[in-house]
Amino acid sequence: MTISRRGFLIALPFVVAGCSSTGLNSQTNYAALPDEKFPLKQVPIDKIKPELRRQEVAYETTHAAGTIVVDTPARRAYYVLGDGRAMRYGVGVGREGLAFAGDAYIGRKAEWPSWTPTENMQRREERYRKLAGGMPGGPNNPLGARAMYLYRGGGDTHFRIHGTNQPQSIGLAMSSGCIRMMNHDVIDLYDRVEVGARVVVIQA
Numbered sequence: 001m002t003i004s005r006r007g008f009l010i011a012l013p014f015v016v017a018g019c020s021s022t023g024l025n026s027q028t029n030y031a032a033l034p035d036e037k038f039p040l041k042q043v044p045i046d047k048i049k050p051e052l053r054r055q056e057v058a059y060e061t062t063h064a065a066g067t068i069v070v071d072t073p074a075r076r077a078y079y080v081l082g083d084g085r086a087m088r089y090g091v092g093v094g095r096e097g098l099a100f101a102g103d104a105y106i107g108r109k110a111e112w113p114s115w116t117p118t119e120n121m122q123r124r125e126e127r128y129r130k131l132a133g134g135m136p137g138g139p140n141n142p143l144g145a146r147a148m149y150l151y152r153g154g155g156d157t158h159f160r161i162h163g164t165n166q167p168q169s170i171g172l173a174m175s176s177g178c179i180r181m182m183n184h185d186v187i188d189l190y191d192r193v194e195v196g197a198r199v200v201v202i203q204a
Contacts, residue, residue, distance in 0.1 A: 026053045030184050037112050038139045040183055043167070052090025052171050054185050059086035063200060068106075068161070068193060070179055070201045072099060075171045077161070077179065079192055087192070089185045092169040094177035100150065100159040101203040106195050107151030112137035118158050121176055140165060145183040146190040150199055161199070162186060 030043040030053075045053070052075075063069060065082030072093045078086040093099060115135045117128035135141055144163020149156060161179045163186040169175065170182055179201070181189065 026050075026055070029054050029188070030182075033184070033187070036145065036187075037137075038145070040145065043182070043184060047167075048182070049090070049171065054087065054089050054188060056081070056085060057088045058084055059088070060084050061086070063198070066194065066197050068189070068197060068199045070161075070199070072101075072173075072202055073204045075173075077181070077189070079189055087188070089181055089189065090170045092164065092171065092175055092180040093173050094175050094179075095173055099173075099203060100157065100177055100179075100201050102201060104150040104152050104157055104159070104199045104201070106148045106193055106197045106199060107156060108149045109190060109193075109195060110137075110147050110149075111190075112145060113141070113143045113147040113162070115141050115143045118176075142166075144180070144186060146186045148190065148193060161189070 026048075027045040030045060030048065032042040033040040059078055059080065061069065061078075061080055063080050065080050067080045069078045069080065070076075070091065070093075071078070075091055075093060077089045077091045079089075080086050114137050115131075116133075117131050121128045122132060137143070142165060143160065144165055147160045147162040150159045150161070151157060159178055161181065163183040164170070164180040167182050169180060
């Protein structure tokens with residue numbers, strides 16, 4: 001079967017569109033979420049580095065589908081889909097000496113969670129002692145729109161995968177040990193992951 005030059009030129013935009021739909025899909029991933037308890041505005045896609053945007057990628061791993069793998073040195077998290085695929089997210093990670101490593105599981109999940117600084121955080125910094133009674137969930141809460149609590153052996157590790165009200169921190173190592181994500185991304189992961197799911201955190 002042959003195709004004329006005119007037919008090729010007519011079809012070309014559709015071929016190109018099929019190959020370059022990432023930008024459109026990426027913006028859709030960060031569209032406004034007006035139905036949230038605390039509505040989220042659209043995040044302009046040009047404000048997110050391409051390598052930190054949520055996207056499905058090829059990912060060969062021995063981990064079962066439903067596992068979350070956090071690659072701390074690369075500042076990436078992967079939700080394993082199976083069949084050599086995963087959903088990839090950009091993340092912010094803990095500062096040196098404050099980072100979680102190894103295996104855990106999701107012990108519980110919360111939407112727009114409240115936040116209480118750990119005793120260690122309160123000992124380290126005065127500003128955290130003022131929040132010893134806890135901070136209600138909301139747009140100013142450092143846990144953001146969702147939190148997934150990491151447990152080991154039936155106990156809370158006090159590390160979380162959570163949203164953030166500081167999206168500029170994604171891709172950096174500056175948190176108090178937790179794994180932070182853009183609010184749009186943590187909502188997506190929250191909706192995919194089940195309580196009890198395995199979490200693997202890789203350090204350098």
